Amino acid sequence: MNGSSSRFDSSQTSLQLEASPAVLEMLEKEEKRVTGVRIFFGLMAIAILIFSFIQSEINVAVLAENSGNMATYIAGYFPPDFSDWRIYLEDTIITISMGIWGTLIAAIVAVPLAIFASENICPIWIVQPMRRLLDAMRAINEMVFALIFVVAVGLGPFAGVLALSVSTAGALGKLFSEAVESIDPGPVEGIRATGANNIQEILFGVVPQVMPLWTSFVLYRFESNVRSASVLGIVGAGGIGVSLYQSFQAFDYQKVCAILIILIVATSAIDFGSAKLRNWLV
Structure with a gap:
């Protein structure tokens, strides 16, 4: 053996x-x-x-050769002229308000769009058309949407809010759907085993897993939207962009510098606040 x-x-x-x-x-x-x-x-x-x-x-x-011209041009921005700071502050508050509501509307719209664009939730014949819709919403710049909505609702911040909401919904929908596709299927299967319907599976199995990421994405897009809203006034969509455009048109670069400084301070404050809120929520 x-x-x-x-x-x-x-x-x-x-x-x-x-x-x-x-x-x-x-x-x-x-x-x-x-x-x-x-x-x-x-x-x-x-x-x-x-x-x-x-x-x-x-x-x-060419950049190195013309750097001297750039230095001369930038020197014309100083010292900044804050004589109309009250107007600039009011316009900045309008700009931030546009960013808030544009982001909020976009987040609400993006949630169902993201669900329909997720391969692990919906069939492919729903996913692909929804993804192409999100692509179209992201591909078109806010300025173009602002021009369209200015014609629809007239001059003012409301057109800017609508423009930001459409463009941001496309971006958030893409990010939200990617977060949904990367979830752990275990909790969803467990909820399904209890006899829950599709909506209950999403509410109790999907949303709790992706909510921290979704919150972080929304806050990041809010910061970006405030920056975008600051130039929508160029096409008549309200906010600080109106004063910025008028100052550029008048070659009053010292006032332009003052507006830019106010925007930098406002953006830094928003970034600091959103970072604290993100750490608290996430």
Whole structure:
């Protein structure tokens, strides 16, 4: 019995030794294939960078040559003129209000859009059209939407709020759907096992998992929307952009500088406050 066992062990060992070169060869081929793929994509990335560099007409020499003109131009912004600071402050408050409501409306709209755009929740024939809708909402800049809504509702902050809400809903919908697709399916399956319907599965199985990420995304977009709202006034959508555009038109760069300083201070305050709120909520 021991002899047959030793013969079996020796034959098994010889089979392993015979198989080892084949396995090593297969692993070597796989490693070469992966290396080839990496080299291919690396070369493609370099080619794209070179092509985009040419298409963008990047010329560092021209920038260095005209840097003196830039310094002279920027010097004209100082000292800042805060003589109309009350008007600028009121316009900045309007701009922040536009950012608040644009983000809030977008977040409300983005939630159902994100659910319908998530592959682990809805069938593909719903997911793909919804994703293309989100793509379209993100692809069009807020300025274009502002022009459209100025025609629809007239000049003023309301047009800016609508423009921000549409564009932001597209961005948040994309981010929300990616968060939904990365959830742990365990809690959802557990809720489904209790006989819950689809809405209850989403409310009690999906939303609690993604709420921290969703909150963080909304706060980040709020900061971005305040910045975007500051230029929507150029097309008549209200806010500090109106004063900014008028000052540029009048070549009153010292007032432009004052407006920019107020915007920087406001944005920094919003960033600090939202960071504290994000840490508290998340």
